[in-house]
Amino acid sequence: MAEIVRFVLLPVLFLFGLSWYLAFVPFIATLRGLALVMQVLAGYGRTLVGVVYRRTPEFRTLPPYRPQDEEVKAYRNYFFGPASRDLRQLLTLEGRSYTTTVGDSFRAVTSRQFVAPTRHRAFTIPYGLTLYLGLCAGAALAVPLLGLLFALHALVLALLTGGARLLAGTLRAVDRAVLWMKRLRTGMLCPHCFERVPYPSYDCPSPTCRRRHADIRPGTYGIFRRRCECGQRMPTLLMLMGRNSRLQAYCVHPHCGKPMNTDAGHMPEVVIPLIGGQAAGKxxxxxxxxxxxxxxxxxxxxxxxxxxxxxxxxxxxxREVLRMRGHTRATQKTLPRAHSFVLGGGRSQRLIHLFDTAGERFVDREDTDALRYARAARTFVFVLDPMAVKAFWTTMEPPPGPLLDRTLGSTVDPEEVFARSVQAVAAMGAPLQRSRLAVAISKTDLLAEHGLVPAGLEDSTGARTWLREALGLHSLVQAMELNFREVHFFRTAAVANEEAGVDGSVAGFVEWCLRS
Ligand SMILES: Nc1nc2c(ncn2[C@@H]2O[C@H](COP(=O)(O)OP(=O)(O)OP(=O)(O)O)[C@@H](O)[C@H]2O)c(=O)[nH]1
Ligand SMILES: [Zn+2]
Ligand SMILES: [Zn+2]
Structure with a gap:
């Protein structure tokens, strides 16, 4: 009887039960599969939060972008590197998490239903196989879902990155347009090496840091602001620098690197080179x-x-020298050769560079460096010391009396200096034909003291005639008018009276030079 029960009744019952159970298999398998999919997706969510937000060490698979490793010591903008690093990390970590989740699920079924079941294997094996089926389906379904999520992530990232780059590009273009409007298209002028600086470097404004940032414009290290390695934020555009928060600009030329004018880049620049022989009075x-x-x-x-x-x-x-009515000669060595100043207010502000081209030394290669500056000039000043003209001492009517101190005059022939200077400046590529020339007849106060200044000298035509007729500078005047678009002659006396009032001749001369 026992045999009947064991070998006939029980198998029949088992088969009957099994066929009844089969109806539930799809349901159970689907549930298990869905559970696995949900588990995998939850894992994805955790990894995403970990990689993008929490950023704890367990979510790091690739070396991070650190400011100290960068060429420019600043933090990268998220969309210029870190975002794609995050995506790659997410891919690696999610791959690992998927394998673990699916593997663990299969192992749990194997051990609980096959290896060490708590019930009879006749029950656990069909159940275990059902779970396997569900897990297989779930594992297969999770892959395209994960792929979809990644694709979505990558798409959003690509759109945002594109947007960020577009914004950076637009801002750079706007910045360039603003520079263009300020007539700084080819850059600003370095007052030390006399080179054009397309875009200066800037120092971090933090007093304890002072790291130099080569190119602060919108891009890799930030769109509107960038963060220095020290944590200090700084603007990325000249237009974002308020009047009181202008960063210190530095020349970008490797042999120079000296500080530039703080106003450089914020307003048009005007260069006025002074040409003239030694001691002409520049x-x-x-x-x-x-x-x-x-x-x-x-x-x-x-x-x-x-x-x-x-x-x-x-x-x-x-100023002291002028006030004391002293002679600059004594302090020759230490006297500056260039002055930069800001003239005007608001929109009409201009950064003006007056500089001495050291014309008498044009022979020296090093000294011609300063001439590069002259390329940017559209107004030149030629300082003509009448006492340097031989005819002044020999053929002038009336002749200069013995009281006029010859040593106060320049000894360099103006004609020679002019020819040499024009040649050198033109060789530098200065468009002289489009430039104006102011001829400053210098030291006329000395002449006036000795009654050597004729009445007509006050206006340009009179001064021109005086140079041609009295000093015999026909060819010099001709050369000037040939080389420059416009030539204007001025009588000047670079002296100041007791109240530090400058001789009246200078005001009109300056006004003409600065007229644009
Ligand atoms: N009285 C008088 N003296 C002047 C005037 N301009 C220059 N001097 C004197 O002339 C001498 C030469 O003037 P500077 O201005 O040093 O001449 P410079 O052209 O700069 O000379 P370098 O720098 O050597 O090329 C100095 O002793 C000046 O004091 C002027 O308008 N009136
Ligand atoms: Zn420089
Ligand atoms: Zn810093």
Whole structure:
């Protein structure tokens, strides 16, 4: 009887039960499969939050972008590197998490239903096989779902990255357009190496940091702001720098790297080179021009601010020299050759560079460096010391008396200096044909003291005639008019009276030079 039960009844019952159970297989398998899919997706969510937000060590598979490893010591913008690193990390980690989840699920079924079942295997094996079936289906279904999520992530990232790059590009273009409008298309001028700087470097504004940032424009390290390695935020655009938050600009030329004017890049720049022989009076004339502008500013004219500390200190020295009616000659060595100042206010602000081309030394290669500056100039000043003209001492009517100190005059022939300077400046690529020339007849106060200044010298035509007729400078005047678009002659006296008022001749001369 026992045999009947064991070998006939039970198998029949088992088969009967099994066929009844088969009806539930799809249901159970589907549930198990769905559970696995949900588990995998939950794992994806955790990994996503970990990689993108929590950023704890267990979610790191690739070395991070660190500012100290960057060429420019700044944090990268998320869409310029870190975002794609996150995506790759997510892919790696999710791959691992998927394998573990699916593997663990299969192992759990194997051990609980096959290896060490708690019930009779007749029950657990069909159940285990059903679970296997569900797991297989779930594992297979999870793959395209994960792929879809990744694709979505990558798509959003690509769109945002494209947007970020487009925004950065647009901002750079706007910045360039603003520079263009300020007539700084080819860059700003370095007052030290006289080179054009397309876009200066800037130092981190944090006083304890001072790391140099080569190109702060929108891009890899930030769109509107960038973060220095020290944590300090800095603007990426010249237009984002408020008047009081302008960063210190530096020249980008490797042999220079010196600080530039703080106003560089914020306003149009005007370069006025002074050409003339040694001791023709260039330095003193520059000082007089500044002093004259300062007086004009005090009397309601355009405001003038010395652009940098160096210009300021230099100017104080010159002013003293002028005030004392002293001669610059004694202090020749230490006297500055360039002055930068900001003239005007609001939209009409201009950064003006007056500089001495050291014309007498054009032979020296190193000294012609300064001439590069002249390329940017559209107005030149030629300082002509009448006492340097031989005819002044020999054929002038009336002849200069013995009281006029010959040693106060320049000894370099103006004709020679002019020819050499024009040649050198033109060789540098300065468009002289489109430029104006102001001829400053210097030291006329000395001539006036000795009654050597004729009445007609006040206007350009009179001065021109005087140079041609009295000093016999026909060919020089002709050369000037041939080389330049416009030539204007001025009588100047770079002297100041007791109240530090500059000789009246300077104001008109300066006004003409700065007219654009
Ligand atoms: N009285 C008078 N003296 C002047 C005037 N301009 C220059 N001087 C004097 O002329 C001498 C030469 O002037 P500078 O201004 O140093 O001449 P420079 O052209 O700069 O000379 P370098 O720098 O050597 O090329 C100095 O002793 C000045 O004091 C002027 O308008 N009136
Ligand atoms: Zn420089
Ligand atoms: Zn810093």
């Amino acid at each position: 330095t003193q004339l520059m000082a007089a021009m500044l002093l004259s502008l300062e007086h004009a500013a005090a009397n309601g004219g355009p405001a003038i601010t010395l652009a940098d500390e160096e210009s300021d200190t230099n100017y104080q020295v010159l």
